[in-house]
Amino acid sequence: xxxxxxxxxxxxxxxxxxxxxxxxxxxSRLMMAAAFALCCSPLQAGELDRPTPVNxxxxxxxxxxxxxxxxxxxxxxxxxxxxxxxxxxxLLEVTETLKGDDQSSRWLDVPGGTLEGVTLKVSxxxxxxxxxxxxxxxxxxxxxxxxxxxxxxxxxxxxxQDTVKGTTIRLDDIRRIAAKSR
Amino acid sequence: MKTSxxxxxxxxxxxxxxxxxxxxxxxxxxxxxxxxxxxxxLFYVNPQNSRGxxxxxxxxxxxxxxxxxxxxxQANIELVYAGSTGGSSFGLNYKNEVFFRxxxxxxxxxxxxxxxxxxxxxxxxxxxxxxxxSFYTSPGTCTGNAVYLDDLVVHEFGHGLGMEHSSxxxxxxxxxxxxxxxxxxxxxxxxxxxxxxxxxxxxxxxxxxxxxxPVSASVSLSNPTTSxxxxxxxxxxxxxxxxxxxxxxxxxxxxxxQLGANATSFTNSGLSSATTYYxxxxxxxxxxxxxxxxxxxxxxxxxxxPAPAPAPAPAPAPAPAPAPVVTSTxxxxxxxxxxxxxxxPTLAVxxxxxxxxxxxxxTWAGFTxxxxxxxxxxxxxxxxxxxxxxxxxxxxRSGTYQYKVCNRYTSVCxxxxxxx
Numbered sequence: 001x002x003x004x005x006x007x008x009x010x011x012x013x014x015x016x017x018x019x020x021x022x023x024x025x026x027x028s029r030l031m032m033a034a035a036f037a038l039c040c041s042p043l044q045a046g047e048l049d050r051p052t053p054v055n056x057x058x059x060x061x062x063x064x065x066x067x068x069x070x071x072x073x074x075x076x077x078x079x080x081x082x083x084x085x086x087x088x089x090x091l092l093e094v095t096e097t098l099k100g101d102d103q104s105s106r107w108l109d110v111p112g113g114t115l116e117g118v119t120l121k122v123s124x125x126x127x128x129x130x131x132x133x134x135x136x137x138x139x140x141x142x143x144x145x146x147x148x149x150x151x152x153x154x155x156x157x158x159x160x161q162d163t164v165k166g167t168t169i170r171l172d173d174i175r176r177i178a179a180k181s182r
Numbered sequence: 183m184k185t186s187x188x189x190x191x192x193x194x195x196x197x198x199x200x201x202x203x204x205x206x207x208x209x210x211x212x213x214x215x216x217x218x219x220x221x222x223x224l225f226y227v228n229p230q231n232s233r234g235x236x237x238x239x240x241x242x243x244x245x246x247x248x249x250x251x252x253x254x255x256q257a258n259i260e261l262v263y264a265g266s267t268g269g270s271s272f273g274l275n276y277k278n279e280v281f282f283r284x285x286x287x288x289x290x291x292x293x294x295x296x297x298x299x300x301x302x303x304x305x306x307x308x309x310x311x312x313x314x315x316s317f318y319t320s321p322g323t324c325t326g327n328a329v330y331l332d333d334l335v336v337h338e339f340g341h342g343l344g345m346e347h348s349s350x351x352x353x354x355x356x357x358x359x360x361x362x363x364x365x366x367x368x369x370x371x372x373x374x375x376x377x378x379x380x381x382x383x384x385x386x387x388x389x390x391x392x393x394x395x396p397v398s399a400s401v402s403l404s405n406p407t408t409s410x411x412x413x414x415x416x417x418x419x420x421x422x423x424x425x426x427x428x429x430x431x432x433x434x435x436x437x438x439x440q441l442g443a444n445a446t447s448f449t450n451s452g453l454s455s456a457t458t459y460y461x462x463x464x465x466x467x468x469x470x471x472x473x474x475x476x477x478x479x480x481x482x483x484x485x486x487x488p489a490p491a492p493a494p495a496p497a498p499a500p501a502p503a504p505a506p507v508v509t510s511t512x513x514x515x516x517x518x519x520x521x522x523x524x525x526x527p528t529l530a531v532x533x534x535x536x537x538x539x540x541x542x543x544x545t546w547a548g549f550t551x552x553x554x555x556x557x558x559x560x561x562x563x564x565x566x567x568x569x570x571x572x573x574x575x576x577x578x579r580s581g582t583y584q585y586k587v588c589n590r591y592t593s594v595c596x597x598x599x600x601x602x
Binding site: 079081082083084085112117118119120121122123150151 | 214288
């Protein structure tokens with residue numbers, strides 16, 4: 001991320017190159033958010049663990065890619081414990097690999113989906129639609145097919161300005177964290 | 183700025199990045215948009231577990247958790263324990279099953295829920311992963327890192343009712359629990375309540391109107407041989423209208439009129455002369471029907487005998503007496519040597535509702551054809567055997583429904599309407 005940013009550009013004011021520096025106001029806000037992330041976030045007792053910091057997601061994922069869902073197909077999938085569920089298989093067109101081997105595409109299976117007139121939803125699970133674009137955090141591939149790392153945490157959707165939807169976080173910020181976690 | 187300071191701030195920014203990802207959206211509850219088509223959802227429990235929890239304690243915990251959604255909200259939905267099950271897998275079997283799994287998972291509990299092409303929920307299954315987590319069922323007995331099962335069940339049952347995760351920290355439907363040994367999730371947050379009540383709006387309870395006051399019947403001054411006037415007192419202030427029923431024997435009544443709110447009289451014309459009729463009235467609204475009024479009766483007057491024929495003129499060939507002029511049906515009946523009393527067809531319709539459907543129960547009398555045509559708002563719905571009853575089942579939708587029943591292929595019809 002390079003260029004000129006005004007004082008009000010959240011969350012950082014970038015002065016030069018890769019060195020981010022924050023305004024005092026933003027720094028205070030981020031301190032509060034960091035305090036939440038580090039100290040006040042829920043412990044591991046719920047259906048999901050505490051919201052996982054991005055650097056942990058990067059660390060624990062087998063692959064992290066910037067990609068667009070190009071093909072979304074649902075299929076029945078039996079499980080080892082007698083489960084018979086619908087799984088949505090997604091073809092990711094990869095435009096950038098932040099972690100893992102460079103591949104132009106990857107396959108992802110997500111529990112849930114619609115097939116033969118019925119729809120399965122799984123609590124806290126990721127939902128991917130064709131055209132969804134973002135940063136995908138993937139667990140190791142089994143037979144060439146990944147699973148989502150951390151359910152819904154596995155996707156940070158990006159808008160056209162490469163900002164994570166609903167936040168002021170930019171793809172460059174994630175790239176920076178990825179670079180530092182290598 | 184020193185490099186070390188910058189580094190610290192970068193580190194904090196990284197952590198803040200994660201936090202912001204989760205705190206930016208504070209829109210609150212989220213609904214899947216799918217709901218059950220019933221107000222009572224049954225669930226079955228497989229209490230087998232690897233943590234040594236007493237099976238009865240598990241069932242009790244699940245019942246308590248189910249009661250949270252019923253007792254702390256006005257939502258028109260409840261989860262009801264229906265018994266035990268041996269099921270322990272996720273799948274669409276139209277049986278809502280709760281079970282434990284002795285497997286490693288990053289999650290203490292998980293719910294899979296299904297809906298069909300109509301958008302109605304048809305199945306949910308919930309698993310608790312006791313291979314990873316310890317559970318307890320009595321508050322105050324938590325030791326170490328354990329999860330209060332009741333707390334977790336309330337959350338998972340929320341999913342079973344079609345709720346997604348809330349973004350309100352502290353809400354029961356928030357994706358995480360505050361900490362081990364927490365027992366606060368049994369108290370729903372206002373956000374949880376708002377969500378479930380939006381998904382299952384409380385049934386609107388409309389008070390049934392009070393019965394009409396004393397009813398009376400008297401001969402119409404303008405048509406004493408063919409009309410009776412029925413009057414009553416409006417005993418309620420919340421009626422949608424009144425329905426008048428008539429009988430010729432005092433025991434078998436059928437509807438002859440439906441009138442609007444505040445009506446207090448009805449003139450029943452087209453009656454037979456010298457006949458006693460019985461009437462009763464009730465008020466109605468969307469909440470139901472009032473009790474009947476008392477029964478009143480009156481008798482139409484007899485048609486006076488025709489004036490005597492004028493004395494014959496002393497002419498050798500007397501003129502024949504003039505033929506009687508039939509001026510009305512009742513005149514014809516009175517003058518006919520063997521009158522055939524034909525009752526005008528009547529139609530009554532009553533509405534009732536379930537949580538997702540509404541029904542119009544039609545009853546009729548007086549039709550002579552073997553089949554009748556049934557119309558709704560002028561559009562033919564069905565033809566049906568003339569056995570006097572037919573029910574229209576439909577999705578819940580407020581409004582007034584005008585029904586018409588006719589002798590098949592004729593214009594001999596009766597109409598009635600119902601308002602939901």
